[in-house]
Amino acid sequence: MAMIDVRDLRKVYGPKTVVDGVSFSVQPGEIFGILGPNGAGKTTTVECIGGLRRRDGGSISVAGMDPAGEGKAFREALGIQLQESRLPEKQTVAEALQLYSSFYSRPRDWRELIERLGLGAQARTAFGKLSGGQKQRLSVALALIGNPKVAILDELTTGLDPTARREVWGLLEDLKGTGVTLLLVSHFMEEAERLCDRVAVIDRGRVVALDTPADLAAGVQADQRMSFIPSGRIDTVALQQLPDVHQVSSTGERVQVTGTDNVASAVIIALHEHGVAVRKLRVDQPNLDDAFVAITRNAEADAAAAQPIPDQSTAAAALPGGHR
Amino acid sequence: MSAMTAMIKSEGKLLVRNPGVMVWSTILPLAATIILAAIPGVWAPSDDLGGLSFFEVYRPVLVMFVLAILAMQVLPDVLTRYREMGVLKRLRTTPVAPGLLLFAQLALTLLVAVVCLVLMLVIPTLIGAEPPQNLPAFIVAYLLGGWSFLGVGMLIASLFRNAKVAAGFGTLVFFVMQFFAGLWIQRPLMPGWLRTVSDYTPGGAATAALTDAGSGQWPQLLHMAVMAGWGIVTSLLAIRLFKWE
Structure with missing residues (x-):
């Protein structure tokens, strides 16, 4: 049975359809990437999955539960690392983990987690004094402290320098095979290539490609x-x-x-x-980045074909036989 | 450790790590009360103050000063910052309700305020001041006043999205409230019309009620009703308007 099952998810803000029929399913233990350009509807999609937003259509099941119910059991089963979420400046790493572990009925041992995430030396360091990479690792720790079946990590490495980014990737690679299902939101293809078993590319609220990172790159005839x-x-x-x-x-x-x-x-x-x-x-040679550009441009061209907008023809011409 | 205890402990630590707030909100009024009590002559009944002594008139102002700072300056600042930082949203992703944090903040504010209150009553008594003559009335008046102050603070936290704006507005409300409470012009010295306005503010009503209780009476029904009214209205509005993100 799938750990996460999303069917025809829709979310509308006023006149704008932000998520327009997204479907995918994630197997237990899988690391699943959701990629897409800024404003593609990635965060809205995962926030619906995480029960932080009410969906306007479709169905979602996470570990057999509907996020719309948003019960305690659902929160125990799911850990979420939110985009741009901070902690009080003067709270230390150990204090934050201790506090958040008190919220769950079967938390992980925070001391073990702190070591595993390489924050042992920072246990007594205040949040405000951590580096960007350390802050993000703490954020991952908080998403995992409750021993969840599923963890959603949103834009984990955005704004980090390359060293810190690799640091966080190393940590997620370590998590592979520990049984936790990871849903990773990103707009870095390199990140997905390195970490994800499968990737869904979302553009304009729709899934425009869904495959393993390798097949995605191979399937695109980029320039x-x-x-x-x-x-x-x-x-x-x-x-x-x-x-x-x-x-x-x-x-x-x-x-x-x-x-x-x-x-x-x-x-x-x-x-x-x-x-x-x-x-x-x-x-x-074309790489996954080119594949990403080609896929999303192609979706743009399709949209242009449906409702003719001038100026989109170049994108279509530049990308013969694009991938769907 | 239960989530509630852990939360109060954690918020308490963070509050103590903000020494500016602690000095301004607790140590300053506490020191002022003790020093005032030690000055000879503050006990003499004065005709200008309607037969009350200066200490009797001023103690309620200082007692409520602690709560006013915590409720109107500290509380909105902390809550709006937590909202800006996404702390409240992060709590929504956990099995505990984010309301727990609000509850912890209120409990903590009340705890600090009550500790200060006890010290402000006990220490002057030890150096010879008279305690409030009607203690039950004093406590009831204090709690009602506290409710109205906390309600105003929560309403500020609900109305403003931006932490700096909320803190600024909180400071403004604090000074207005303290003016009507009689920090600069004591209520008996206010012109009649000003005292009437003061009667209908939480600060003024609280000072009046505490002064009555201090000299052994039960507070006037008007002042009790004003405090309860502010408490009910601001609490309902705050609950309706508060946003988690």
Whole structure:
């Protein structure tokens, strides 16, 4: 049986439909990512799942319970780390964990948790004096203190520097296989790639892709990107007309070209014919980030096709055979 | 440890770690009461004060001063900051209701205030001051006054989203309240019309009721009704308007 089951979830704010028929299910012990651009409806979706917002349609079941009931048993089974939620500046790490553990009937041992999250040395440090990464680890600790079956972690690493981000990721990797089901909200593809078993990409309140991170990247035909410094003047219009080229642009003397898998050789040959050499060449393979951009752009194009808005055609043209 | 005890303990620790608040709200009025009681002559009945002594007139003001600061300045500041910081929302994600935090704050405020009250009654008595003549009436008046003050404070916490605005407004209300309570012009010295206005404010009614109790009478029904009225109205409004996030 699924640990989290969401069917056709809808949430409306005034005239705006923020969540428009989201469905997915998460298996016990799975780390499930919810990705999407800002304002896509990710937080609203998880807040409905967490029983913090009333849904306007659809059904949700978390560990067999309906969050709309919002009973004590539901709160015992679910831990939530909220986006941008702070603690009193002068409360210490140990005090916060002790206080929150008193709220649950079967809490985890906070001393063990503090060590596990690498906060042992900060037990007596006030919240206001913690680093960003330490604050986030404490936030994760508070979501796990009640020994929940499911933990929702919302934008855990947003605003952290790369070191702190890796620190938090390391912690979540350690949690893999401890049996707790994690629902991770993010807008970092790298985060999902590293941590998640499966990922749902949400855009404009809809699930536009749902797969493992690897299959998601493989399924998208994103553009290849190349950039170089030409040895002489080049004709960008002629370059643009090559069949393998989608877009040509330049910053300073460096020229960027995007196109199909063959774009690099096609451009180099064409320039060679005009006696122009290519220096400092760089070619980038599409990665998960590109997949994310392609998926969400594609959804945008679909929306544009449904209700014609000018200016969206470039996005569709740049992304042939996008993924659904 | 139950969630309630843990919460009160935790909030208590945080309050004590804010020494500015503690000094201003408790130590200052406490010291003022003790020093005042030790000055010779404050006991002499004065015709200007309607036959009451200066100490009798001023003690109620100082007693309510503690509650006024805690209820109108500290309480709205703490609660609006907790809301801004998402502490109240985080509590919603746990099995305890966020109302527990409100309850803990109220309990803590009352606890600090009552400890101060006891010290403000006992210490001057030890150095020779007379305790309130009608103690039951004094306690009833104090609790009713406390209710109206806490209600006003909770209403401020409910009305304002921004912690700085709430704290600023709380300070303003505090000074207005203390003015009518007679911190600067004692109630017997107020012109008749001003005293009438004062009668209908929580601060003025509380001071009047405590002064009556101090000299052995039961407070006037008017003052008791004013305090209860403010208590009921502000509490109902606060409950209706309070937002968790």
